[in-house]
Amino acid sequence: MRPEEISKKTEQLVTIKTEDLAPLPFPYDTYEETPITPLKEEQKKKWEHSLDGVSALTLPKPETPEEEERLVKAFLSGLEKLMTKENNWTFLQPLMLSLEYCAKCQTCADACPAFEMSGRKDIYRPTFRADVLRKIAKKYLSKGGKIFAGFRGHDIDLNWDTIARLAELAYRCTLCRRCASVCPVGVDNGLITHELRKLFSQEMGIAGPEIHEKGSVKHLKFGSSTGMTTAAVADIIEYLEDDIEEKTGKRIKIPLNKKGAEILLIHNAGEFMAWPENPMAFAILFDAAGIDYTLSTDLVGYDAVNYGLWYDDVQFARVALKHIEIARNLGVKKIVIGECGHAHKALSVIADRLLPGAQMIPRESSYTLLNDIVKSGKIKFDPSKNDFPVTLHDPCNAVRLMGIVKPQREVLNAIFPPGRFREMEPHGVENYCCGGGSGFAIMSSGNFPDWKRLVSGRKKLAQILNAFQGEMDPSIKKMVCAPCSNCKGQIRDMLESYEVYEKTGIWYTGLVELMVNAMVDQKKPYIEWPGEDDDDM
Amino acid sequence: MGFLQILTYLSGLVFVIAFGAKLLKYATMPMHVRWELYPIPHEGKEWGGSFYEEIDHWKKVRHKDHMAQYRFMVPEILFIRALREDNRPLWYWSFPFHMGLYLSIGGLVFLGFGAFVQIFGMVPENSALASLFQSLTTVFAVPGYILGTIGALGLIVKRTTDSNLADVTAGIDFMNLIWLGLLFVTGFIVWLQDPGFNVSRAYFQSLLTYGPMKEPMSAIHVVNLLIFIGFWAYFPFTPMTHMVSKYFMWDKVKWDDDPNRGDAGMDSKIKKYLAYPVTWAAVHIDSQGGKKTWADIATTNPWENKDQK
Numbered sequence: 056m057r058p059e060e061i062s063k064k065t066e067q068l069v070t071i072k073t074e075d076l077a078p079l080p081f082p083y084d085t086y087e088e089t090p091i092t093p094l095k096e097e098q099k100k101k102w103e104h105s106l107d108g109v110s111a112l113t114l115p116k117p118e119t120p121e122e123e124e125r126l127v128k129a130f131l132s133g134l135e136k137l138m139t140k141e142n143n144w145t146f147l148q149p150l151m152l153s154l155e156y157c158a159k160c161q162t163c164a165d166a167c168p169a170f171e172m173s174g175r176k177d178i179y180r181p182t183f184r185a186d187v188l189r190k191i192a193k194k195y196l197s198k199g200g201k202i203f204a205g206f207r208g209h210d211i212d213l214n215w216d217t218i219a220r221l222a223e224l225a226y227r228c229t230l231c232r233r234c235a236s237v238c239p240v241g242v243d244n245g246l247i248t249h250e251l252r253k254l255f256s257q258e259m260g261i262a263g264p265e266i267h268e269k270g271s272v273k274h275l276k277f278g279s280s281t282g283m284t285t286a287a288v289a290d291i292i293e294y295l296e297d298d299i300e301e302k303t304g305k306r307i308k309i310p311l312n313k314k315g316a317e318i319l320l321i322h323n324a325g326e327f328m329a330w331p332e333n334p335m336a337f338a339i340l341f342d343a344a345g346i347d348y349t350l351s352t353d354l355v356g357y358d359a360v361n362y363g364l365w366y367d368d369v370q371f372a373r374v375a376l377k378h379i380e381i382a383r384n385l386g387v388k389k390i391v392i393g394e395c396g397h398a399h400k401a402l403s404v405i406a407d408r409l410l411p412g413a414q415m416i417p418r419e420s421s422y423t424l425l426n427d428i429v430k431s432g433k434i435k436f437d438p439s440k441n442d443f444p445v446t447l448h449d450p451c452n453a454v455r456l457m458g459i460v461k462p463q464r465e466v467l468n469a470i471f472p473p474g475r476f477r478e479m480e481p482h483g484v485e486n487y488c489c490g491g492g493s494g495f496a497i498m499s500s501g502n503f504p505d506w507k508r509l510v511s512g513r514k515k516l517a518q519i520l521n522a523f524q525g526e527m528d529p530s531i532k533k534m535v536c537a538p539c540s541n542c543k544g545q546i547r548d549m550l551e552s553y554e555v556y557e558k559t560g561i562w563y564t565g566l567v568e569l570m571v572n573a574m575v576d577q578k579k580p581y582i583e584w585p586g587e588d589d590d591d592m
Numbered sequence: 593m594g595f596l597q598i599l600t601y602l603s604g605l606v607f608v609i610a611f612g613a614k615l616l617k618y619a620t621m622p623m624h625v626r627w628e629l630y631p632i633p634h635e636g637k638e639w640g641g642s643f644y645e646e647i648d649h650w651k652k653v654r655h656k657d658h659m660a661q662y663r664f665m666v667p668e669i670l671f672i673r674a675l676r677e678d679n680r681p682l683w684y685w686s687f688p689f690h691m692g693l694y695l696s697i698g699g700l701v702f703l704g705f706g707a708f709v710q711i712f713g714m715v716p717e718n719s720a721l722a723s724l725f726q727s728l729t730t731v732f733a734v735p736g737y738i739l740g741t742i743g744a745l746g747l748i749v750k751r752t753t754d755s756n757l758a759d760v761t762a763g764i765d766f767m768n769l770i771w772l773g774l775l776f777v778t779g780f781i782v783w784l785q786d787p788g789f790n791v792s793r794a795y796f797q798s799l800l801t802y803g804p805m806k807e808p809m810s811a812i813h814v815v816n817l818l819i820f821i822g823f824w825a826y827f828p829f830t831p832m833t834h835m836v837s838k839y840f841m842w843d844k845v846k847w848d849d850d851p852n853r854g855d856a857g858m859d860s861k862i863k864k865y866l867a868y869p870v871t872w873a874a875v876h877i878d879s880q881g882g883k884k885t886w887a888d889i890a891t892t893n894p895w896e897n898k899d900q901k
Binding site: 056057058129132133136140141142144145146147148149151152153155156157158159160161162164165166177182186205206207208209232235236237238239240241242243246256257258259260267272275276354369370372373376377389403404405406407408409410411412413415417419420423424427454455456457458459460461462483484 | 628756765
């Protein structure tokens with residue numbers, strides 16, 4: 056399908072059929088997939104879905120031709136702004152280079168897990184949405200763009216269908232940037248997706264509801280994208296202390312708002328709700344290692360997420376600056392980011408050039424600090440306590456996009472018996488996204504969860520299954536270590552959807568939980584497998 | 593001075609101005625936020641690691657292995673390594689095409705050296721140096737023409753027959769390949785007619801001395817020259833200048849992992865950018881049509897409930 060066909064007047068451009076999908080390894084090689092749930096008639100009437108029958112954005116249909124025209128104009132205006140230094144100094148140079156220089160070689164296509172696992176649907180090629188944007192920019196915004204537009208390869212119609220499909224298409228890429236890592240001329244089609252999302256959000260107010268209204272807005276309004284208020288945090292921390300006491304037999308005080316502490320530790324607040332054992336494990340490890348740290352209960356300061364990273368520079372900057380301001384007010388020496396991949400990149404890398412150097416504060420990955428704790432010998436580990444097969448998922452944001460590859464591996468090798476840890480293939484900076492990147496892990500509108508299950512998460516599921524081939528007996532318990540909240544959420548959803556634990560014995564957890572499980576001082580097993588409760592341990 | 597010479601000068605002028613303007617455009621764009629992609633060769637960690645793997649990295653002196661960048665980029669440019677590793681079927685044609693271009697350009701450079709020494713009376717018949725330049729011209733240009741022709745033809749066929757490529761290939765892309773293919777083919781024919789490149793060298797000499805062209809030029813040679821002149825002026829306006837993205841996207845984007853440590857130059861840029869007016873129109877931005885700057889909107893939390901603090 057040519058990118059120009061995105062403007063076609065048709066009910067639905069592409070249909071995802073389960074028989075087209077790339078196959079999964081044993082024992083799912085004969086698995087009967089559940090297809091994408093079609094939208095209900097009333098949903099179809101309300102929401103745009105003409106790309107692939109999926110609605111991730113629940114984007115309302117314009118009610119009048121005038122409204123359509125206004126939206127088309129707004130899109131063009133936004134595209135124009137995207138190409139100005141005043142409105143887009145943050146990404147102007149890589150964007151303009153990526154728009155101008157695609158060599159149309161399609162090398163990126165085979166690197167993209169969504170394209171591959173969808174059964175090579177053209178609309179999911181990394182170049183498809185990027186080419187649509189290139190063509191619109193050339194035809195409608197460059198001088199003489201309409202002259203010989205067909206011959207020059209950019210004769211695309213700009214209508215509401217094009218824009219509505221492009222908006223949905225901006226949310227069919229996880230921004231993992233594998234495509235950019237193989238491009239022979241350096242073009243970054245992942246970045247173009249990112250910029251497209253910005254255009255929709257910053258000019259037209261269109262974004263995934265879970266990452267904007269229920270995400271960054273909630274974060275700035277209540278203090279956390281989970282909706283957890285500052286008043287609630289202290290209570291939750293107290294519950295964690297109770298749980299720690301129950302699990303370890305030791306009362307540990309989790310420091311809050313401690314001025315002058317060495318470290319401000321920021322977790323993804325989703326951990327408090329979905330996986331409290333993760334912040335608890337941090338508290339146990341930091342206490343045992345004698346780390347001088349604090350958590351913050353200030354607005355935004357107890358949630359490391361920064362959803363603006365995926366769709367909106369302004370929302371991004373607002374959250375990042377709050378994180379830095381809170382750390383400075385506490386007088387800490389550094390911020391340590393918990394097990395959250397995108398928070399790693401947001402605060403360490405992208406936020407790095409938002410303020411003059413003197414106003415910045417050092418940021419460090421928890422993976423690095425945890426490895427330092429292991430190497431310091433301050434905590435004694437007994438690898439035999441982790442005597443089960445384990446593999447490691449590499450969160451794109453922390454690994455390919457930040458170069459933190461070794462520390463988490465060194466930790467695993469120190470806390471597992473020899474031979475128990477095996478890599479996925481490929482791994483490290485060549486890893487595949489979990490399928491929940493760029494906000495997908497939390498996006499659950501319309502029938503989008505079905506698309507994630509069948510397409511974006513499929514490659515990681517295949518990788519996980521491949522890592523344990525030959526040991527698929529469910530009685531052999533096996534673990535995926537995923538040191539990132541969003542990745543964990545996506546992997547959890549995939550494992551549950553496919554009943555992977557029941558069929559194969561594969562489960563998931565974070566890095567710190569595995570560390571605490573291996574601590575000599577930890578009397579009871581810290582890891583819980585499905586179906587177990589504390590009484591069983 | 594003849595018409596062809598004037599056209600050649602004009603073509604060169606257009607190339608220099610247009611290509612220079614393109615480089616200037618990208619070189620003067622604002623410093624962007626960091627958007628690196630690992631592995632970064634200068635980090636010196638073959639597994640793709642970075643300084644973030646080290647505890648308290650900001651307290652340590654950064655060591656950048658600049659030679660590693662060249663070890664990566666030289667084979668990348670010469671042998672198009674990324675394509676070879678990740679898209680071998682296209683590399684079979686793209687590599688000879690590009691190598692043909694490089695060798696042809698090499699031949700042109702040696703032709704220029706030969707023309708230069710010829711100004712001082714050194715010709716292949718009486719000068720070892722001139723003879724060397726003549727031989728090198730042949731050694732580079734002729735294989736260049738052959739490889740370039742094979743590559744251009746292969747790419748045309750590949751882009752026509754491979755549906756993955758045909759869907760994204762426009763008429764202009766075929767025109768560019770045919771244009772370059774004709775340049776290689778006519779260049780080869782010119783060499784068959786004039787194996788010592790004597791006429792070409794004389795023409796180059798006339799360009800260097802602003803003098804008349806003394807040697808008679810065959811019709812195919814004129815055609816070859818016109819194809820070259822046209823392409824030289826056209827080239828900077830096309831995406832075929834992807835060496836620009838190859839430089840900037842690697843050196844200034846994917847490998848730009850310089851942390852902000854309060855460098856005065858970086859600080860002044862950041863201050864300047866934060867003062868840029870914002871005109872994004874979405875309600876939550878609250879830019880007020882450009883009345884607010886980046887600093888204003890980034891430091892404002894429109895949803896903050898003061899009672900919550």
